[in-house]
Structure formats: C-alpha cells, structure tokens
Amino acid sequence: MNTPVAVVGVGTTGFGALGRSADDLAGEALRTALDDAGLSAADVDGLLTHRVDSYEGLAAEHGFDPRWTVALPPEGRMTGPAVQTAAAAVRAGLCHTVVLVHGNDGRTRGATYGAGDSGSTGAGEGYGTTPAVTAPYGMTSPGAFSALMLARHRHLYGTTEEQLGTVATTFRAHASLNPHALRRDPLTLADYLASRYVVAPLHLFDYCQINDGGVALVLTTLDRARDLPRPPVRVLGAAQRGRLTGSDLPPEDFWADALAEVGEAVLRAGGRRREDVDALMAYDNFSPNVLFTLEGLGWCRPGESGEWIADGRIALGGELPCNTSGGQLSEGYLQGWGLLVEAVRQLRGECGSRQVPGARTVQYACAAPIVSSVLFGRED
Incomplete structure (x- = not known):
C-alpha cells in the first residue's frame, strides 16, 4: 500500500x-x-x-x-x-x-550523560554500547565520542574552532526568536571561544541543553x-540505516555513507531534489554533528562543512536555514522530537519571526549509530 x-x-x-x-x-x-x-x-x-x-x-x-x-x-x-x-x-x-x-x-x-552515577550516564546513551571496554580510555560519555570525532575532522581537514562556533552562535540567534527556548541570551563568537572546554576540543556551548x-x-x-x-504536513519519506557493527568506536567516515543513503532515499520517495529542501533540522546533541550531517547529505564535500557554513549559510535568510528553533543546543534537548515539531510548524507557517518564507520541504536528519532521515512537505 x-x-x-x-x-x-x-x-x-x-x-x-x-x-x-x-x-x-x-x-x-x-x-x-x-x-x-x-x-x-x-x-x-x-x-x-x-x-x-x-x-x-x-x-x-x-x-x-x-x-x-x-x-x-x-x-x-x-x-x-x-x-x-x-x-x-x-x-x-x-x-x-x-x-x-x-x-x-x-x-x-x-542527568548529565557523563561519567558517574547521575542517572543517565555512559556512552550507551549516545554512541557506543560497551562503556566497560571504552571507559578506561576516557570514553565515559557521548561528549567524549563526539570530541574524538571532531579532533579527527580537524586533523584531516583543518576545521577550526571559529568555524565550529558558527553552529552554536547561529542556533542561539534562532533561539532568541523562539519564546519557548531555554537559552535566548546572546552568544557571540568571542563568548564561544572564551567558554571552557568540557571534553577538548568541545566547548561548553557545543553541548545540548x-x-x-x-x-x-x-x-x-x-x-x-x-x-x-x-494544514496537513505530509511525511514524504523516512529512512534509516544502522551502523551498529563497531559502534563502540567513532565511525571513520563520520557516518557519511549512511547519511548519503538515507538522504537520497527520502528525497527519492518524496519526489524532491536536494535543492528543494528549504530548511534542515539536524540532530545537534553536539555541534560537530551538524557538520557531519551537512557533509553526509551532500550539501558540501567531505571536510568542507566548516567553510561552507560561513557567511550565514545555515542562518535564517541563508541558503539552508538549520535548526530554526534554536535546536538542541539552545531550545532544549528532546532527543530530536523538538526538531520534528519545528519542521511541522515551519511548513504550517506558524514560526513568526523565525519563519522560513514559503517553506514547502523540510528535512530532519540524525547522525548516530542508527542514521535516519525524515522528509516533510506541504501540499501544493
């Protein structure tokens, strides 16, 4: 059917x-x-x-x-x-x-999603499934895995702190337009760079709320x-690809192949092209995930995401507005569900000053051991 x-x-x-x-x-x-x-x-x-x-x-x-x-x-x-x-x-x-x-x-x-007895701990909450194996090497939290992935991305491609800071500062600017967001106070690039490291090279503002x-x-x-x-908002396509074998360690390709697969699958199911996507809701438990998602979905080539997001490209009014609610970095961490609601509200034209004009197609994507994407669309 x-x-x-x-x-x-x-x-x-x-x-x-x-x-x-x-x-x-x-x-x-x-x-x-x-x-x-x-x-x-x-x-x-x-x-x-x-x-x-x-x-x-x-x-x-x-x-x-x-x-x-x-x-x-x-x-x-x-x-x-x-x-x-x-x-x-x-x-x-x-x-x-x-x-x-x-x-x-x-x-x-x-919950802290870090080491210790805080109620929700260990790498299993985000990446990896056997913390007993990885914890002795410092992999005691999802943040440690994301930090290791970012360090490798920086080594391979020269991604800078200033480039990564664009993610956090852009999403905070979006959150300032969202009355429901947890963090609406201004965040400048200088603020970002001056913030403490949690797990280097991740700063405080690279972590979700x-x-x-x-x-x-x-x-x-x-x-x-x-x-x-x-107004109905159609589920045009939905796809997933597990990358569970070896998920105790960060993927060497930053989930690029799985992101490409699910991204192409939902566009094909919805009869859309990448250029038709008016906004992207990228799973931002940590800000580097946004870079990995953009590369995997083909918006830029591997290693070019840091440069690609410069000059307001992922901001409201840019080529591909991302996480227009403020995302999990500033609106609040709801395991991606808030991003789904934002996609629907964008397509219903209900987002007020953060509305993407004429939005017809919005994509959700999650880079994780189970990579997934959902394509939402407005009826003509």
Missing part, C-alpha cells in the same frame, strides 16, 4: 527544570497535540511512545485501547525511526490515526487529514 500519511497535530510542553515525571509531561503534550488536530482519544487507534515509563499507564489515563502499540528504546537515534515506523503502520492499514508521544525528565533527574519536556505528534492518512482543521 502507498497511502499518503500526514502530520495533523503537534503538541509541546514548556521546557526547563519542571519537576514533573516523563509520563506527566508526555500526557500534557499528547492532550495538546490532539486539541491541535481537532481529535479526541476515540479517534486514535495507534500509540507509539518514547522515553515514557509506562505506555500502558499513559494509554489508560487517556482512554486509549489502540489496535497498534509500540514502545521504543530511549536513545535519540530512535526518533527518526519512530516516524518511519508509525507512518508505515498507517500505510499498511494497521491503524489509521497514531499518536507519537515523548516525555523527558532528564533535568529534574539530574539538558531539560525536561514533552512532545507529541498525530499522524493519519492524508484523506482524513484534509477534513481536519490544520
């Missing part, structure tokens, strides 16, 4: 240190998304949860008895596959309307979507 699928509702909570459980935040976002879609629990027959403690409790609280249910592992690499899986279920007729629900209480729990929050999306068939109040 090739039933067109569309996003018809999105919902988010506030972000920050909220002092609430992941399930409570997920439930709030779910109710907001259903209201946004003009639907009720009775209209829903599919449920996908991510980082929710109890999919059963969430369903019971909101009156769901779904025909199709999936609960995914907590890593952010699962966000793109979540959309792919839910859209496939709708296309296959396993359900006709599915809610995708994410809850995150990392800031309240004191740990926070609490909930996100939900509602997907249904395009035929049903046209009868609902919001």
Whole structure:
C-alpha cells in the first residue's frame, strides 16, 4: 500500500527544570497535540511512545485501547525511526490515526550523560554500547565520542574552532526568536571561544541543553487529514540505516555513507531534489554533528562543512536555514522530537519571526549509530 500519511497535530510542553515525571509531561503534550488536530482519544487507534515509563499507564489515563502499540528504546537515534515506523503502520492499514508521544525528565533527574552515577550516564546513551571496554580510555560519555570525532575532522581537514562556533552562535540567534527556548541570551563568537572546554576540543556551548519536556505528534492518512482543521504536513519519506557493527568506536567516515543513503532515499520517495529542501533540522546533541550531517547529505564535500557554513549559510535568510528553533543546543534537548515539531510548524507557517518564507520541504536528519532521515512537505 502507498497511502499518503500526514502530520495533523503537534503538541509541546514548556521546557526547563519542571519537576514533573516523563509520563506527566508526555500526557500534557499528547492532550495538546490532539486539541491541535481537532481529535479526541476515540479517534486514535495507534500509540507509539518514547522515553515514557509506562505506555500502558499513559494509554489508560487517556482512554486509549489502540489496535497498534509500540514502545521504543530511549536513545535519540530512535526518533527518526519512530516516524518511519508509525507512518508505515498507517500505510499498511494497521491503524489509521497514531499518536507519537515523548516525555523527558532528564533535568529534574539530574542527568548529565557523563561519567558517574547521575542517572543517565555512559556512552550507551549516545554512541557506543560497551562503556566497560571504552571507559578506561576516557570514553565515559557521548561528549567524549563526539570530541574524538571532531579532533579527527580537524586533523584531516583543518576545521577550526571559529568555524565550529558558527553552529552554536547561529542556533542561539534562532533561539532568541523562539519564546519557548531555554537559552535566548546572546552568544557571540568571542563568548564561544572564551567558554571552557568540557571534553577538548568541545566547548561548553557545543553541548545540548539538558531539560525536561514533552512532545507529541498525530499522524493519519492524508484523506482524513484534509477534513481536519490544520494544514496537513505530509511525511514524504523516512529512512534509516544502522551502523551498529563497531559502534563502540567513532565511525571513520563520520557516518557519511549512511547519511548519503538515507538522504537520497527520502528525497527519492518524496519526489524532491536536494535543492528543494528549504530548511534542515539536524540532530545537534553536539555541534560537530551538524557538520557531519551537512557533509553526509551532500550539501558540501567531505571536510568542507566548516567553510561552507560561513557567511550565514545555515542562518535564517541563508541558503539552508538549520535548526530554526534554536535546536538542541539552545531550545532544549528532546532527543530530536523538538526538531520534528519545528519542521511541522515551519511548513504550517506558524514560526513568526523565525519563519522560513514559503517553506514547502523540510528535512530532519540524525547522525548516530542508527542514521535516519525524515522528509516533510506541504501540499501544493
């Protein structure tokens, strides 16, 4: 079956240190998304949860008895596959309307994604799966893996701190236009360069913002979507490629081959070309990932991303605006879900002063041991 699928509702909570459980935040976002879609629990027959403690409790609280249910592992690499899986279920007729629900209480729990007993630790949260093997060599956190990848990129291609700082400062400028972003205070390149190293060569502002929050999306068939109040945002394509063999070590090609594969797959499925993409939402748990993503998707050649992003190319008004909400570096870390919502809101024309004029096609991409991409599009 090739039933067109569309996003018809999105919902988010506030972000920050909220002092609430992941399930409570997920439930709030779910109710907001259903209201946004003009639907009720009775209209829903599919449920996908991510980082929710109890999919059963969430369903019971909101009156769901779904025909199709999936609960995914907590890593952010699962966000793109979540959309792919839910859209496939709708296309296959396993359900006709599915809610995708994410809850995150990392800031309240004191998660640091580093070494020690902070609740969420070790390389397994981001890259690598056997920290017992890698920890003795300093690989005690996702940041250590990203720092090692950046160091190699700098060695091979001469990528500079100033070039990388463009990512953080650009996304902070975008966040200043987003009233929901955690970090809206100005960030200059001088501020970035003066900030402390966390794991050299990564500076403080190369790290995402740990926070609490909930996100939900509602997907249904395009035929049903046209009868609902919001403009349908089509899921034009979704693809993933696992790079799990040897994932205890950073990939030597920065996931370039897998990014190229999934990028080409979603463009082909959506009948689009790379030049048709109006904005990119790149998974920015750490700022070097944005460089790797641009290279892997073919926006520039390997090693040229640092130079390519100069002169405002990834800023609003540039050739390829990226992470227009501020991304995970400044809006808040929600394992990629906030980037999906931003893609939808851009295509619905709801982003106010950070709106990409006339946006018709927005791509999400995640460089991780499971590389993924989703292509969203507005109907003509």
